Amino acid sequence: MPALYAKPSPPTDDKRWKIVDTRMRRMGDRPAALIEALHAAQEAFGYLDEGALHYVGDTLGVPPSRVYGVATFYSFFVLKPQGEHTCVVCTGTACYINGAKDILAGLHRELGVRPKETTADGKVSLLTARCVGACSLAPAVIIDGEVRGKVSAGDLIAQLEAM
């Protein structure tokens, strides 16, 4: 397929596309590179918009339906821009029996967000993770990439509100 067409050009002239291009080229621009390419695009841009999905699909010779199917199948990929900060609440078993449920309930009550939602002011995106492996710190949350262990709902809400 790719041989029949000219190589598509990136949706924007953002330099970050070069990183995505390199990752795809290293795997021979073949359909099997789809997930790696989506990882690369999300790492570079923070989320996957329609242009990114089309560009990756065109480059690898994968139809849009399949690209969209894969991007929505895996929970790691997000198709919407995220808030300024992200808060990931671990809902692994150890965190669950140590009170992750109360944390999520508290965040919903006080900040009005459910998992996969962003607060109305666009400040904080709330996500959940199926065990981040920090079971000894249960319940654990990850705020902007930093793991916080043994958190309580009250402290966490105060911290997020202060952001």
Next chain:
Amino acid sequence: MSEQPVAARPIRRRVVTEEVHEGPVRAHAYVCEAASCLSAQSHDLMLRIGETAAEAGLSDVVVKRVGCLGLCAAGPLVEIPETGQLFERLTPADAGTVVAALKAVRPTDERRPQGPFFEKQLRVATENMGRIDPESLEDYVERGGFEALRKVLTEMTSSEVRDEITRSSLRGRGGAGFPTGLKWTTVAKAEGKQKYVICNADEGDPGAFMDRSVLESDPYRILEGMAIAAFAVHATEGYIYCRAEYPLAVARLRTAIRNAQRAGFLGVGINDTSFSFDVQIRLGAGAFVCGEETALIASIEGKRGTPRPRPPYPAVEGLFDCPTLINNVETFANVPTIIRKGADWYADIGIGKSKGTKVFALAGRIVNTGLVEVPMGMSLREIIYDIGGGIIDGRPFKAVQTGGPSGGCIPAQHLDIPVSYESLIELGSFMGSGGMIVMDDTSCMVDVAKYFMDFCRDESCGKCVPCRVGTTQLWMLLDQITQGRATMADLAQLERLAGIVARMSLCGLGQGAPNPIFSTLRYFRDEYLAHIVDKVCPAGVCTIEQPAEVMA
């Protein structure tokens, strides 16, 4: 989830002396830098210890980072291996304490026992954990690394390697316990020019972090295990399918692969033989079902991770339709040691049909949360009470959950049963990948069953109806029970439907999904009845509104 759970900044090994001091090193400080301790600032701690030692003029000590020391609950941990001293819950401000202890180490000091948590373990797959710098090839080689690969390439034929693994009775450590030797033989005999070896590092069970710790602490071992397997089954390409949620493990694997390639342990013509093998990493993207082998293969091929019916098994028709060997991280971790020490040595450990050791991740309401490796056949009581230190705050033990979402809850009356693949299945549970979640009287077993069903409902790939629809219906029934709205007819329906989902589902996810229900019903039926008949939650977890007619 694009956020990385752990700071993935580059970490350099810090050797205080080496160029300054030529004589032997008097003492080491091993600072744990696995994910759990790192998130408690163990890297800053290591730097502080190094600086403080330098300021104190200590020129014959080495401060180095190591992989997981195992006792994650007490992190960050520092060990002085010469004396066996272990420092727990340190902050960077405590660096002085460690340096004072380093100063006091005498060459005549003997290593003292470190208590039952460490002394009762038997380390095979994790033998290098907490002993070596995870990214240092020299450290790995110094501890006998790549000796097994060299032995295999120079002294053995591929069928001898397969026989050795078969005789060791090693079984798949991913959960199901399929005999590893048999799997290798099937792949070796399968026809096909191109064959693949895949390492399944998509450790999805919540509460399980064995594979993560092994990858973070001893990545070269996995590469060696895979290379030996590739030699045994005539494969030339390997993939490690690792969760994207484990950025530190991925980073260390990448470094290990690069270093091993440079040193000629991976690549073309390994050890000056005609054997070639190389490894690539593929990242998962947050789909639990990709731990299932056919779904994992689909994911490596860049597709949605949905399983397909077997046969044909991946051993015959796997990745890109070629014969493919898939083993779990821990299985590969055992291979180099088996080759080095011999199949008989390994087969002497363990009981019955379950030979060798098993790595468990202890978590939940247990004192010593962490990673342990014990011989098969040790009782749950020894693992939980002697090694694990018992229940937090001395509360009563209620159940231990093994096997993740496909496993079950084992109650107190079975604590003395020796752990093996067979005994756990007999108890209605499952070995699984090795997560052990301990629960006390603050956990409601119906709520726990609901939690796992919620997990399976969410992670069901949607391909087959029994799993996609069944798990949702089961969850709704459990939800009714926890709200006190269910009747005895609902309970009967729950049991019937659970049986259907278990029998009819396409892959292990659906087949195992009802297991938490079966096992909690078997041992804790009274809790279900309390919710349904008496409308109370004995553990006080579920909120049950009293129905209006009862109130009136």
